[in-house]
Amino acid sequence: MSDRINYLVTGSMPAEQNQITERLDAGVEYPGVLFWQYDQAAIIMGCSQRPDEQQSARSMAAGLPIMRRNSGGGAVLAGPWMLSISVFIPTEHLIAQQNIIQIFGWLEQIWIAALEKCNVPCKGVDKALIDHSKEVSESQNLKWACYASLSHGEVVSEDGRKLVGLAQIRKKKGVVLVSGLHLYPCDWQQLSSIVVDNPEQGVQLEALNSDAQSLSGRAEDVLLPEIIQAFHEQLPDDFRVLS
Structure with a gap:
């Protein structure tokens, strides 16, 4: 291990x-996966x-930088508590030829x-769960937060709290x-305090999310x-580990 x-x-x-940007700009020549853990906290x-x-x-004032990523979605508090996995796919690959719901469904599985x-109980999401999460997010004024609602391909705990969030970047030379x-x-309270100046929304976000x-x-x-090993084992044989 x-x-x-x-x-x-x-x-x-x-x-x-x-x-990510350099690999996409150069062109994704073969399927690959990048496992990343942040060494510092940032919004x-x-x-x-x-x-x-x-x-x-x-x-x-909080000593926490704000940065922007290349994909869409809302604000995230990133740090050592998060494992980021990026899956690179050439545009001509069969997986990349699928529509967005299908490709996210592939990664979800x-x-x-x-x-x-790894004995982390979880499940995928369906349309009813996605629609409900968006209603909750809007009613609680949480649309600014990435982990406030669900979308296709994401993974939740058995009681529906968000565990894995997804995003896609699609360019001419790769996905x-x-x-x-x-x-x-x-x-979560630190995230909401900085982004919307309302720590109470952090309590709401905490209730909507879970962790491994x-x-x-x-x-x-x-x-x-264990999670890195298990994820790697689930990928097709033509995927390489990137560094």
Whole structure:
């Protein structure tokens, strides 16, 4: 199992985004997977979100940088508690030829199989669960947060709390599916305090989310190499590990 943990890259969110961008710009020549764990905490906003002066001031006061990623979606508090897995697919690959719901469904099944093998109880989402999550997110004014609602291909606990979030970046020269698993809980109140100046919304977000450590009752440092190994084993044979 020790070689599996060597697949993991530890670094900053900008370094991860740079690698994703460089690989897409150069062209994805073969299927690959990048396992990444953030070495520092940061607020990550979607490409359509732009931090204003008040958000920037609050983040500076908290000593927590605000960054933007290349994919869409809402704000995320990223840090060592999150395992980021990016799956790179050439445009001509059969998987990349599927529509967005199908391709996310393919990745969802890989995540479910990997997590269940590591004794993390979970399930996929259906339209009813997605629609309900969006209603809750809107009624609680949480649409700004990535982990406030669900979309196709994402993974939840058995009682419907979000566990794995997904995003897609599609370019002419390749596709990358980016997913984030909470290994253990993040500080949801800190996220909401900085982004919307309302720590109470962090309580609401905490209730909508779960993490692998809490669901399995096993420590994050034990789970991490096991999840990496299990995920790698579920990928088709033509996928290579990237670093």
